[in-house]
Amino acid sequence: MRLARDALLVDVPPGQIEEARGFYASRPARRGPASADELAEVRERMTGFRPAEPPAVEETIEAGGVRVPVRILLPADGPPRAIHLGIHGGGFYSGSAARGDVRHRALADALGIAVVGVDYRLAPEHPWPAAPDDCEAAALWLAEEAEARFGTSRLTIGGSSAGANLALATLLRLKDAGLGDRFSAAALRFGAYDLSGQTPGGRLYADEYFIQAYAGHVPDRTAPDISPLYGDLTGLPPTLLVVGADDVLLEDNLALAGRLSAAGNDVELGVYPAAPHGFTGHPTALAATALDGIGSWLRHRISPP
Helix, strand or coil, X not given: CHHHHHHCECCCCHHHHHHHHXXXXXXXXXXXXXXXXXXXXXXXXCCCCCCCCCCCEEEEEEECCEEEEEEEECCCCCCCCCEEEEECCCCCCXXXXXXXXXXXXXXXXHHCCEEEEECXXXXXXXXXXXXXXXHHHHHHHHHHHHHHHHCCCCEEEEEECHHHHHHHHHHHHHHHCCCCXXXXXXXXXXXXXXXXXXXXXXXXXXCCHHHHHHHCCCCCCCCCCCCHHHCCCCCCCCEEEEXXXXXXXXXXXXXXXXXXXXXXXXXXXXXXXXXXXXXXXXXXXXXXXXXXXXXXXXXXXXCCC
């Protein structure tokens, strides 16, 4: 596995690797909350967010009988060429679409697209299937209204960590509904795809509290809606997987890349050296390189044939 992992490393300037190693060496070790009380403390500290300029438009949309708040960021220059549905991370129990406004604004302006962030309901107050219900509703709304609302029906989807899980689960739901061709690309960052703990990768994080908070009430967590790794992955759009070499979810992402490829999909996997979980949200040149790579990949996928 060591050799296979090294062979997949993205080629980045050595200076970026050294900078990243220095940044993480001086950064206190972090872990997610291990109980409901710790989660409450984390949420209390997560106040405010840096607004984008121009700011996002807040709206509540409805599709499939589900109402969900979204945040819409239009490109600064001209009508959008496509719409990207962005699903935030946070272990299914924290985070918000608003905290992604600045990154979504940068993506919207760089690619000339609209970006729609989903404020899905959070566990443990709203455990599975609330979050995928909300994300599916946003995807259905775009599938139905994109052309009339934005002037384009070209759709892509993306997410980070828990959001990557939800993005893939959303694609599987759409495929089951006969709408699998509506999204033309998926950019997924360091997702958790086996919440059952049955695979070698899933066992590495099987004792994390977020799994109990989100799906602890489900007897069989191999259900694809919870653990997309177990789904029928045929017929999915081209997919980019981005993960750090030092991420506990690396093995999970390697497994998903293998399953996507075996199912006949177009899949690309980028493993970034010296990078832990969530690295694209950190102030390093390595993170900027990864985000530029994701933007370039999406730009290629939304370009007219």
